[in-house]
Amino acid sequence: MDPKVITYYFADDGRIPNHPSLPLILYPGALKEKSDRIESIFNENNWRNSWTNGVFDYHHYHSNAHEVLGVQSGSATLQAGGEQGTALSVQAGDVIVLPAGTGHKRLNASPDFKVVGAYPNGMNYNLRRGEIGERPQALEEIGKVPLPETDPVYGTEGPLIELWKHKERD
Incomplete structure (x- = not known):
């Protein structure tokens, strides 16, 4: 099986660092037939510390996960990648993998919009908003986040493993 993926690279915009080498990965419709099982699929693939809610309506990122x-x-x-980033239209069954440091926010949503979020190995995550004082520590943290051992949708054989494994860190 060759799942469809779309990758996006974002440069540091001075406020939102984004990731220096790893792309955001969008899996359109990957779990369309399994949208009621998203959390269990993520958890089975060792993406844990999961939650269900919406997405904040302000730019934010996680520098440590x-x-x-x-x-x-x-x-x-x-919107991913900060103020100059890309607007992504998503619907039930779509999956987005955000590398550490990648900005994201909700521009608009249907009233029933819900996402399941999770982190590799159940890592704890922080919340950064792109404030000047947080930047030095955030940049240091982004560089220390290990590559995931599994793809959240496809496990050990997923596209994320291939797309991220050859990327060099700054």
Whole structure:
């Protein structure tokens, strides 16, 4: 099976660092037929510390963990990569993997929009908003986040493993 993926690279915009080498990965419709099982699929693939909710309506990122978001219901437009980033239209069954440091926010959403979020190995995550004082520590933390051992949707054989394994760290 060759799952469809779309990758996006974002440069540091001076406020939102984004990741220096790893792309955001969008899996359109990857869990469309399994949207009621998103959390258990992530957990089975060792992406844990999961939650179900929406996405904040302000730019934010996690400097100490990668994050996966699986759209459980509804649809939304999310902006990734900061103010100059890309607007992504997502719907139930879509999955987005955000490398540490990658900015994201909700631009709009249907009333029933819900996502499941999770982190490799159940890592704890922080919340950064791109404030000047947090930047030196955030950049240091991003560089220390280990690559995941599994893809949140496809396990040990997933596209994330191949797309991220050859990327050099700054």
